[in-house]
Amino acid sequence: MDLLALADFNLVARHGGFGRAARAAERPKATLSRRVADLEASLGVRLFERGSHTLKLTQEGRALFERTETLLAEIGEAATAVASGGETPRGRLRISAPLLFSQMALGKLSARFALRYPEVRVEITTEDRAVDMVEEGYDLVIRVNPDPDERLIGRVLLRDRLVAVAVPDLGRPEPDVAARAVVRASGNQSAWDLATQGGDVRVSIEPVLRLASLIMIRDAVRTGIGAAVLPLSLVAGDLHSGALVPWGDVKGRPIEIWALYPSRRLLSARVSAFLEFLKEAFPQGQPEELAAYLTSEEITTQTVKTGLP
DSSP: OOHHHHHHHHHHHHHTSHHHHHHHHTOOHHHHHHHHHHHHHHHTSOOEEEOSSOEEEOHHHHHHHHHHHHHHHHHHHHHHHHHHTSOOOOEEEEEEEOHHHIIIIIHHHHHHHHHHOTTEEEEEEEOOSOOOTTTTTOSEEEEESOOOOTTEEEEEEEEEOEEEEEOTTSOOOOTTSOEEEEEETTOOOSEEEEEETTEEEEEEEEEEEEESSHHHHHHHHHTTSOBEEEEHHHHHHHHHHTSSEEEEEEOSOOEEEEEEEETTSOOOHHHHHHHHHHHHHSSSOOHHHHHTTTOSSOOOTTTOOOSOO
């Protein structure tokens, strides 16, 4: 396949017409038209439906555009890096990240990264859904306990765990008494299974508030209205200061925060730099390191303990 013709096809598809593509690239419209026609002839398919005033990708054209646009961009980036004498991170870096992690850390992280790498334009979208990063054009996605996907590879950034917490005055009730609790609006739990230093316990709960976000739940628990199950990273500061006390760790699967990228995509300099930046920010991958982004005080694993005495 002629890479120059393929590049011209992508140029026309991206701009939606030969005229607009020619003006954007400052190249003759006739040259672009001829190269696209040659590409169609070599492939034996029509890539565009040509009308008197419209130009529309065919099904085959759309498939070719979606599969080659990123590859051509990476080839261009590689050529630019070689020409400049090194792999300098530059260009747009699109990231999708979950809401809580974004609120806790990505504001400071992205600003510090942009200061270090001024030629990178960072764009972060906050959403908890499982995006299709290839189809939606993301360079990197950050996800909590992602399902296995053979198209993606990545690394664990952080590990966290859930802990039941309450204000000191709200003691854990007796086994036959339900504890007042603040829970997620979408949840339907009736009890928490906790691991404590004294052994495993089951705490029955009576929801008094149902809230949509974990930060809202944390803020409500601080008032003393009830207990709640929250990530340790979100309440480590309160546990350290004594504003909240632990009832125990929630039994079950630990929380893992992953950074993922397509397995078949050449890892660009900007993605590599951001991954290394995340590793620098969270060298041990512990929840206290994430908690430090919410407080000005350094929180260590020695000063935060969960479980009952």
